[in-house]
Amino acid sequence: MFPRIRLAVLLAIAALALAACDSSSLVSDASIEPTTISPNADGDTDVASIAYTINRPSYVSIYFVDEMGEKHYFRRERRRSDRDYNVLWGGVIDGHVLPDGEYTWVIEASDEQGNTERAEGAITLIEADTNAPKFENFAVNPAIITPNQDGIDDRASITYWLTKEVNEVQVYLYDPTDPENARDSEIPGPYSPTRRYPLLEQEREVESTEPGFHYYDYDGGIDLGADPPQDGDYIVVVEARDFAGNHTVVTSTLTIDNGGKPRADIVQGEVTMLDPGDGDLNIPIGGALVFTATIENYGNVPIRTAGPWPGTEYRSDQNYNTLAYDHGDESWFEQSGTWRFALNFQSNFGQDFPFRYAVGRRQDLRCEMIDGREQCFLDPGERGLVYGTIIWTGVPPRNPFRIWGGLLHEDVAVFNNFADVQEIEILDPEQ
Ligand SMILES: [Ca+2]
Ligand SMILES: [Ca+2]
Ligand SMILES: [Ca+2]
Numbered sequence: 001m002f003p004r005i006r007l008a009v010l011l012a013i014a015a016l017a018l019a020a021c022d023s024s025s026l027v028s029d030a031s032i033e034p035t036t037i038s039p040n041a042d043g044d045t046d047v048a049s050i051a052y053t054i055n056r057p058s059y060v061s062i063y064f065v066d067e068m069g070e071k072h073y074f075r076r077e078r079r080r081s082d083r084d085y086n087v088l089w090g091g092v093i094d095g096h097v098l099p100d101g102e103y104t105w106v107i108e109a110s111d112e113q114g115n116t117e118r119a120e121g122a123i124t125l126i127e128a129d130t131n132a133p134k135f136e137n138f139a140v141n142p143a144i145i146t147p148n149q150d151g152i153d154d155r156a157s158i159t160y161w162l163t164k165e166v167n168e169v170q171v172y173l174y175d176p177t178d179p180e181n182a183r184d185s186e187i188p189g190p191y192s193p194t195r196r197y198p199l200l201e202q203e204r205e206v207e208s209t210e211p212g213f214h215y216y217d218y219d220g221g222i223d224l225g226a227d228p229p230q231d232g233d234y235i236v237v238v239e240a241r242d243f244a245g246n247h248t249v250v251t252s253t254l255t256i257d258n259g260g261k262p263r264a265d266i267v268q269g270e271v272t273m274l275d276p277g278d279g280d281l282n283i284p285i286g287g288a289l290v291f292t293a294t295i296e297n298y299g300n301v302p303i304r305t306a307g308p309w310p311g312t313e314y315r316s317d318q319n320y321n322t323l324a325y326d327h328g329d330e331s332w333f334e335q336s337g338t339w340r341f342a343l344n345f346q347s348n349f350g351q352d353f354p355f356r357y358a359v360g361r362r363q364d365l366r367c368e369m370i371d372g373r374e375q376c377f378l379d380p381g382e383r384g385l386v387y388g389t390i391i392w393t394g395v396p397p398r399n400p401f402r403i404w405g406g407l408l409h410e411d412v413a414v415f416n417n418f419a420d421v422q423e424i425e426i427l428d429p430e431q
Contacts, residue, residue: 024055024056025055025117026054026058026109026110026111027058027117028053029051029052029053030051030052030053030119030120031121032089032123033048034048035048035122036124037123037126039090039097039125039128039129039244039245040127040128041129041243041244047088047090048089048123049086050085050087050088051085051086052084052107052119053083053084054081054082054083054085055082057079057081058109058110059078059079059080059109060075060077060079060109061076061106061108062075062087062105064093064098064103064105064106065104065106072094073093080109090245091244092245092246095132095241095247095249097129097244097246099128099130101124101125102124103123104121105121105122106120107119107120131242131246133164133240133241134162134248135248136161137161138158138250138252139158139159140236140252141157141159143254143255144254144255145219145220145259146256146258146301147219147220147222147256147259147260148222148258148260148261148302149223149262149337149412150262150301150302150303150338151335151337151338152370154219154337155219156218156254157217158171158199158218158236159216160213160238161214162210162240163211164211164242165242165243166209166240166242167209167241168240169209169239170240171198171199171201171216172196172197172236173196173197173199173218173229173235173236173254174196174235175235176193177232178193178195180193181194181195193237196237197221199216199218202215202217209240220259222260227259228256228259229256229259230259231258231259232256235253236251237249237251238250260301261300261301262339262409263297263298263299263300264295264296264297264298264299264303264339264378264407264415265295265296265298265415266294266295266406266407266415267294267295269416269419270293270294270419270420271291271292271404271419272291272420273290273291273403273422274291275287283392283425284427284429285392285426286391286393287391287427288389289424290387291343291386291390291405292385292387293405293419294384294386295360295383296382296383296384297381297382298381302379304337304338304376304377305338305358305359305360305376305378305384306331306332306338306358306375307329307331307357307358308320308323308332308356309358309361310358310385312389313388313389314354314391316391316393317393318354319350320342320351320354320356321333321351331373332356335410335411336411336412337410337411337412338408338409339359339378339409339410340358340359340407340410341359341406341407342357342405344403344404344405344406345396346396346403347401348396349397353406357388358386359386360383364378364382364383364384392426394426395426395428399426400423400424400425401424402424403421403422403423404421404422405420406418
């Protein structure tokens with residue numbers, strides 16, 4: 001008797017449960033508030049609050065149907081567990097504010113069995129700011145850079161005119177072949193790479209978010225001491241989002257080649273100097289000081305150099321600039337990014353490091369024509385031999401005096417300054 005009653009009760013409960021299940025909707029209590037919004041970032045009814053309840057685990061889409069019947073998806077088939085939801089919507093779909101008009105909002109839920117239910121209502125958009133920011137005259141120049149501080153194509157300029165004030169601007173490079181940047185198909189909306197190389201705008205009066213002309217000077221970060229991104233093809237991205245939520249992206253390409261921090265030294269810091277007449281460091285007026293040194297490129301990128309060439313003779317009243325004039329060779333003047341070995345001395349009241357030389361003989365270097373000019377490089381791992389002669393035409397104000405070597409990276413740094421300091425004396429036979 002008892003078991004039979006129990007079975008009947010159980011069956012009744014099961015039937016009730018099934019009935020309840022069938023009759024309870026997937027989505028309930030859906031609403032949007034307010035039903036008119038003005039998405040223009042003026043702080044007044046810019047966003048609507050969308051509330052709804054999911055009663056069984058479902059895939060939920062939220063979209064807006066315009067007067068032409070076109071669907072604009074805000075959420076698409078997102079997996080949702082059973083609970084209450086509340087989300088804000090400011091009129092933005094895929095980075096663009098929808099234009100003014102009457103829309104039908106739809107919240108659509110589908111369960112695992114393929115049952116689909118909808119809740120819907122009306123929302124009106126007025127005074128919508130659909131004026132997306134624009135980057136006019138966006139340009140990346142040149143398209144290939146060699147960020148290695150040799151003064152040739154070390155930097156790219158990225159320029160554009162921003163048409164309106166925005167909330168946020170981002171400018172960055174990314175490597176499209178980097179697995180870290182693989183597109184996640186689960187994440188909707190604009191592609192957003194994970195590993196970025198952000199660019200900083202030059203300091204200037206106009207903030208990056210203000211309308212007007214903007215200029216980024218990109219050197220791979222090398223002047224700040226960072227190693228540039230490894231050689232390869234990169235995508236340059238500039239993106240902005242205005243206060244209403246309009247999002248604009250422009251892209252271009254930039255190739256990095258031979259990028260890296262140049263590194264070179266005077267080998268063992270050694271500079272051999274002597275009076276070739278008798279091998280000491282006492283030099284009669286009109287006599288010579290000869291020197292030799294070896295330079296090694298121990299970095300990963302070529303270093304650029306220029307004459308005067310090893311073997312060049314300087315008078316002590318000359319310097320590399322006067323020699324450049326005398327020889328009519330403008331590559332001998334100071335040049336940004338050029339490496340030269342040089343001698344400097346105490347009480348030298350002229351040009352700093354007046355006696356400059358290429359960091360090797362021609363046979364130590366690789367020379368090629370670039371933009372119509374011959375350029376010479378000491379390649380990574382190579383050594384260059386430097387030697388030369390200084391004829392002392394007079395007695396310096398300080399005598400005896402110290403003289404030493406240095407490795408100049410012109411307009412960047414002096415390396416190995418005070419290498420092998422030695423004291424020499426100029427002898428005046430009249431005294
Ligand atoms: Ca508003
Ligand atoms: Ca370069
Ligand atoms: Ca001597």
